[in-house]
Amino acid sequence: MIQFDAVHKRFPNGTTAVHDLSLEMPEGGVTVLVGSSGCGKTTTLRMINRMVEPTSGTIRVGGKDVTRQDAAELRRSIGYVIQQAGLFPHRTVLDNVATVPLLLGHGRRKARARAAELLETVGLTPDTGRRYPHQLSGGQQQRVGVARALAADPPVLLMDEPFGAVDPVVRTQLQDELLRLQKELSKTIVFVTHDIDEAVRLGDQIAIFRTGGHLVQCASPAELLARPADDFVADFLGAERGLKLLSLRTLADVPQGPAPEGGAWSLVRDEAGKPLHWRSTDGAEIPVRPLKDSDSLLAALDESIASPTGLTARVDADGVLTGVSSREDIHEHAGQAHTEARAHSSETEVAA
Numbered sequence: 001m002i003q004f005d006a007v008h009k010r011f012p013n014g015t016t017a018v019h020d021l022s023l024e025m026p027e028g029g030v031t032v033l034v035g036s037s038g039c040g041k042t043t044t045l046r047m048i049n050r051m052v053e054p055t056s057g058t059i060r061v062g063g064k065d066v067t068r069q070d071a072a073e074l075r076r077s078i079g080y081v082i083q084q085a086g087l088f089p090h091r092t093v094l095d096n097v098a099t100v101p102l103l104l105g106h107g108r109r110k111a112r113a114r115a116a117e118l119l120e121t122v123g124l125t126p127d128t129g130r131r132y133p134h135q136l137s138g139g140q141q142q143r144v145g146v147a148r149a150l151a152a153d154p155p156v157l158l159m160d161e162p163f164g165a166v167d168p169v170v171r172t173q174l175q176d177e178l179l180r181l182q183k184e185l186s187k188t189i190v191f192v193t194h195d196i197d198e199a200v201r202l203g204d205q206i207a208i209f210r211t212g213g214h215l216v217q218c219a220s221p222a223e224l225l226a227r228p229a230d231d232f233v234a235d236f237l238g239a240e241r242g243l244k245l246l247s248l249r250t251l252a253d254v255p256q257g258p259a260p261e262g263g264a265w266s267l268v269r270d271e272a273g274k275p276l277h278w279r280s281t282d283g284a285e286i287p288v289r290p291l292k293d294s295d296s297l298l299a300a301l302d303e304s305i306a307s308p309t310g311l312t313a314r315v316d317a318d319g320v321l322t323g324v325s326s327r328e329d330i331h332e333h334a335g336q337a338h339t340e341a342r343a344h345s346s347e348t349e350v351a352a
């Protein structure tokens with residue numbers, strides 16, 4: 001766990017970057033820091049590994065006051081990933097990642113073997129290791145940055161807008177990859193972003209800051225979306241708060257029935273039973289986007305609107321049709337998701 005207790009940071013030029021911050025970042029969870037530009041997110045992050053020293057207050061990592069630890073040693077136990085990956089341009093990718101194991105005293109062979117393993121962990125092929133950073137795409141460089149941050153197997157990972165410089169498709173891939181890795185590794189992650197959708201997707205809790213380094217609200221994504229503390233938070237979350245909440249819920253509990261037969265539209269499948277498209281009696285074909293139980297209610301709502309029948313095709317892990325869900329059932333579950341999120345957040349309020 002990382003604990004901030006009444007932490008204040010005032011730079012010598014008089015700027016207060018962080019104001020009286022008390023915040024707990026749970027072990028094995030992802031805490032996302034969001035807020036407008038200059039509200040103190042990076043400063044907060046950098047105080048954890050002592051790249052910036054607090055003016056007052058205490059920061060503890062795993063119960064230990066960071067200012068009482070040797071800064072270099074502390075940093076070795078904390079991975080750090082930044083926007084442009086920060087790779088050494090004149091070293092191969094493999095050597096970039098091997099730097100940390102080497103620093104930790106592993107021999108050269110062992111360090112390189114560990115680096116190769118890490119490149120695989122973050123989804124890069126072995127030949128990537130022989131290239132130089134400029135020979136990789138932005139997304140690949142970010143993966144190398146993550147591999148390097150994981151090299152010392154640190155319990156804590158600080159990520160400062162790590163996916164800010166890549167296009168939306170690659171960004172989603174990198175987010176998926178991080179979620180997959182996190183399931184395996186359970187690191188304590190502190191993640192800075194400007195993108196509220198990214199925050200909702202990745203965060204176990206989201207801390208929203210406003211200018212002057214004030215923490216306005218810290219809550220789980222569902223609680224935040226259901227009950228923003230004030231207009232600032234509501235504005236920050238954006239107009240489609242209701243839809244964002246649906247992105248957190250899956251389709252699993254929505255009932256399904258058999259695909260329609262003999263009506264104006266039928267669902268065409270291949271021999272294996274995988275849905276291909278909707279076909280009308282007069283021969284028109286409309287694409288189908290089949291969804292799995294793990295897909296979100298938001299995706300289901302979207303498909304129920306796009307589908308000519310209002311039905312969403314459901315498939316198993318192999319892509320074989322299991323049934324269809326109606327627009328009405330999806331709507332009803334969407335409404336329930338909101339009611340539950342509101343009820344849950346008011347319970348948490350009472351408990352607090």
Ligand SMILES: Nc1ncnc2c1ncn2[C@@H]1O[C@H](COP(=O)(O)OP(=O)(O)OP(=O)(O)O)[C@@H](O)[C@H]1O
Nearest residue numbers: 011013015016017036037038039040041042043044
């Ligand atoms: N070394 C410094 N000296 C003086 N002021 C600083 C220093 N570093 C940051 N600041 C100021 O502290 C405030 C918080 O900066 P910080 O970088 O933490 O914000 P941020 O929320 O991460 O911003 P962004 O989203 O734009 O990256 C800003 O007003 C910034 O100008």
